[in-house]
Amino acid sequence: GAVVSQHPSWVICKSGTSVKIECRSLDFQATTMFWYRQFPKQSLMLMATSNEGSKATYEQGVEKDKFLINHASLTLSTLTVTSAHPEDSSFYICSARNRGPNYGYTFGSGTRLTVV
């Protein structure tokens, strides 16, 4: 089945530093990748949608200069949280949509970011 690898699974960083999260589709080419943020006991909140080779589309209220998304290939997307602050602490999850009429969405295992 489709597998999406997300790294790291957890990270602790100091305020003001930047953190990069990687999302790779291991056995399929992802036409589109999505980045979500999830708060405790809540549903997934879509942050941005990225297509390979083009700029990401950010949801309303998401700071594109703080959350940098790069989708360099059909199998790799990265989310960089720049100048992180404690309020950026959250659970970040990526997802990839595969091609074709029988499309589906596969999620990464998530990254717990703690900013101290």
Place this chain on the structure above:
Amino acid sequence: QQQVKQSPQSLIVQKGGISIINCAYENTAFDYFPWYQQFPGKGPALLIAIRPDVSEKKEGRFTISFNKSAKQFSLHIMDSQPGDSATYFCAASKAASGSRLTFGEGTQLTVNP
């Protein structure tokens, strides 16, 4: 028109019982209806999905029932087990390239031993 409404918010069942979670959608362009299971600290994992050309799909103890005219779909977990205790999300999406998943609010299922 992009909303997916999920109920109940939480559900407690006894081991061996049937767990039923319901979702309703508004956008008739949706053509893919997955259910995801999420354990604490993990990403959602696809449990089962259905497309609107069938009214029911069964995989092991998990069944999706789909009512296109009512724009509703539900997840039934037969013989519920303590290991099924997790958060369940319904979702829906359109076929158009790049379309996002629209999620329900989630259901916290607890199966008591």
